Amino acid sequence: MNTDRFDLGGGEPIITLRDIAKSYWREELEIPVLQGIDLEIPAGAYIALMGPSGSGKTTLLNLLAGIDRPTGGSLEVCGHELNDLDDDQLAAWRNAHVGFIFQNYNLVPVLNAFENVELPLLITGAGRGERRDRVDQVLQLVNLTDQMFNYPRQLSGGQEQRVAIARAIVTDPDLLVADEPTGALDAKNAEEVLALMERLNRELGKTIVMVTHDPKAAHHARHQIHLEKGVLDRTVEVNR
Amino acid sequence: MRWLALIWKSLMRSKRRTLLIVGSLVLSVFTVAVLQSLLTTLNAVTDNPNSSNRLVVRHKSGLTQMLPRAYEAFLRQQPEIETVCALQWFGGYYQDPRNFFANFASDEATIFQTFREEFGVANLTEAQIKDYLRDGAGCIVGASLAKKNGWKVGDVVPLTGTIFPINPRLTIRLIYKSPKPSDENVLHFHYKLLEEGVPRMKGLVGSFWVRAHRPEDIPRLIERVDRHYANSAYETLTETENAFNLAFVKMLGNIGAIIQGITAAVVVAILIVTGNTMATAIRERTTEIAVFRAMGFSASRVLSLLLAEGVLLVGVGGSLGVLLANLAAGAVRGSLGAAMPFFADFAILPATVLACMTGALGIGVLATFIPAYAATRRPITDGLKAIG
Structure with a gap:
């Protein structure tokens, strides 16, 4: 293992954070969660965000995924300064550039696998045929073509997470954010999901930022970023 | 998948709840349609243009x-x-x-x-x-x-x-x-x-x-006839045909006020029931709404989808209620029309259908809008508890 402060290698940055701060307010009390975060993540990186509970890793993930706003600093992701976008522009930006993978999969229970994957495409303006082709492609990629008409309750946890991954990549985003993607899976399924994410990074060039507590999961990333009490502590390059 | 399919599937997520709320909507719209039509029919009895003279x-x-x-x-x-x-x-x-x-x-x-x-x-x-x-x-x-x-x-x-x-x-x-x-x-x-x-x-x-x-002769005639037989053994009461019919309708009490009172109670009750149902349904989907928004659905688009669910729900309930009221009106005409002739005219008129459907859709929008608006204004990170 090679330890180096915040050096994530070369390449054009896809994420640039400058002096990012984030605080929450509880009545009159300001609770700082992130402070002075400076970070550049190159395109094609695979990052594991690690740290103890309350260190701010999920908050940082939310900020760079555009579902939360910083209280200070600038945040450029996929060529857009997110602070300059209003809520609707930010929604459109997320649809085009970010895919989400959640710990609990968060599939819509009344839609089958195909329809769940198709959801983000409904707002892209793609026609029915185009949508069908895209969904077929990504379901093939996650090896779930034969389960496409099954509902979430008819799928195993591992299959559900693979559907969620297919949904995350169906719009061909540059960035995938994953919050504890294997947290609800057994070891075998977790390994399959991590292998799939690794393929997406290696073969499709997707930039992945994953929050995890699990050192085994983090080992699949190329770099680990450790946070401690809201500040960047260190980065670790993973040698495999 | 089309938008309507997405809306329909979301609506049918809890079939029992959806059927129960549709059932109460059917019953409410049916009741209002029948009562309002009864009022229209009774009003027609006392407002017959043929009887003006x-x-x-x-x-x-x-x-x-x-x-x-x-x-x-x-x-x-x-x-x-x-x-x-x-x-x-x-x-x-x-x-x-x-x-x-x-x-x-x-x-x-x-x-x-x-x-x-x-x-x-x-x-x-x-x-x-x-x-x-x-x-x-x-x-x-x-x-x-x-x-x-x-x-x-x-x-x-x-x-x-x-x-x-x-x-x-x-x-x-x-x-x-x-x-x-x-x-x-x-x-x-x-x-x-x-x-x-x-x-x-x-x-x-x-x-x-x-x-x-001529109709304009009527007031003069009424006054003259009753004055002529005043203080006789057979005093008369002369009135217009509409006034005569109104006396029959009034035997039923102030039916107009009763019907309007029941209608208002039904509307308020169904508004509360629908509002509560929609609020519960939307609250249960807090995370799902946050996921939709994370995927790029704007708050206004999610709000539109939720409103569409509410409107579809009351649309189905209202249509079935009106249909049932029409069937009931036919049955009333057939069974009571001979005994009480004014019931032979009993029908759910287009104006009543329009009023019922407008009212139902208004209830759907109102009952859905408040919880839906609140849900779509909630920060995404709050909704995504797993991430937060």
Whole structure:
């Protein structure tokens, strides 16, 4: 293992954070969660965000995924300064550039696998045929073509997470954010999901930022970023 | 997948809850549609344009008291009056007491002139009318009543009296068609038959129906007739036909206020029930809404989807309620139309359908908007508890 402060290698940055701060307010009390975060993540990186509970890793993930706003600093992701976008522009930006993978999969229970994957495409303006082709492609990629008409309750946890991954990549985003993607899976399924994410990074060039507590999961990333009490502590390059 | 499919599937996520709320919507819209139509029907009874120049002269003490038929002569002398028809409610039934319909003993010589719109006199031939006038045991019946009982011209209709101790056997001489179904559920026979069969009715009648030449003569006539018979043994109460009918409707109490009160209660109740259901349904989907927004659905798009669910829900419930009300109206017309002629006109009118559907959709939008708006304004990170 090679330890180096915040050096994530070369390449054009896809994420640039400058002096990012984030605080929450509880009545009159300001609770700082992130402070002075400076970070550049190159395109094609695979990052594991690690740290103890309350260190701010999920908050940082939310900020760079555009579902939360910083209280200070600038945040450029996929060529857009997110602070300059209003809520609707930010929604459109997320649809085009970010895919989400959640710990609990968060599939819509009344839609089958195909329809769940198709959801983000409904707002892209793609026609029915185009949508069908895209969904077929990504379901093939996650090896779930034969389960496409099954509902979430008819799928195993591992299959559900693979559907969620297919949904995350169906719009061909540059960035995938994953919050504890294997947290609800057994070891075998977790390994399959991590292998799939690794393929997406290696073969499709997707930039992945994953929050995890699990050192085994983090080992699949190329770099680990450790946070401690809201500040960047260190980065670790993973040698495999 | 199309948007409508997404909305429908979301709506059917809890089938039991959706069916229950649709059921309460059906019941509410049905109740409101039927009650409002009842009000419309009753209002039509007391607002008949054909009766604008007709008066009813009856005993001041009530409908059960008789007036001398001799009053007819005075009425005929009034220059404003075109014709006078003596009319007595007979109250008989055909074969079975449950087979009840409106039947009258009436002055055969003037009835066609007095009620020419109701009998569709313009479409009758002189020969048809003469057939009735010639036969003292003849009767005329409306087309709906004849159809219901399978009667045709020449058939004998035995009536059993309930008020008067006679059972006339009447021969149908004329079947008339009327512009209004309620006017087709009536039977008239010669007044002489009642006078001859019931000695106490000799020279007496329950009411006179008077047709004036012009509606503007009515107030003057009312005042003159009642003044003429004031302080006599048989004082009169003269009123317009609409006022006379209104007195019948008022026997039911202030039905308008009752119906509007029930309607308001139903609307408020269904608004609360729908609002509570939608709020619960939306609250259960907090995470899902956050996921939609994370995937790039804007807050306004998610709000539109949720509103569409609410509108679809009440649209289905409202449509079924209106459909059921229409079926019920048909059943009411068939079962009560003969006994109570104004029910023959009972229908769910397009204006009532429009009002019910507008109201239902308004409830759907209002009940959905508040929880949906709150849900879509909630920070995504709050909704995504797993991430937060």
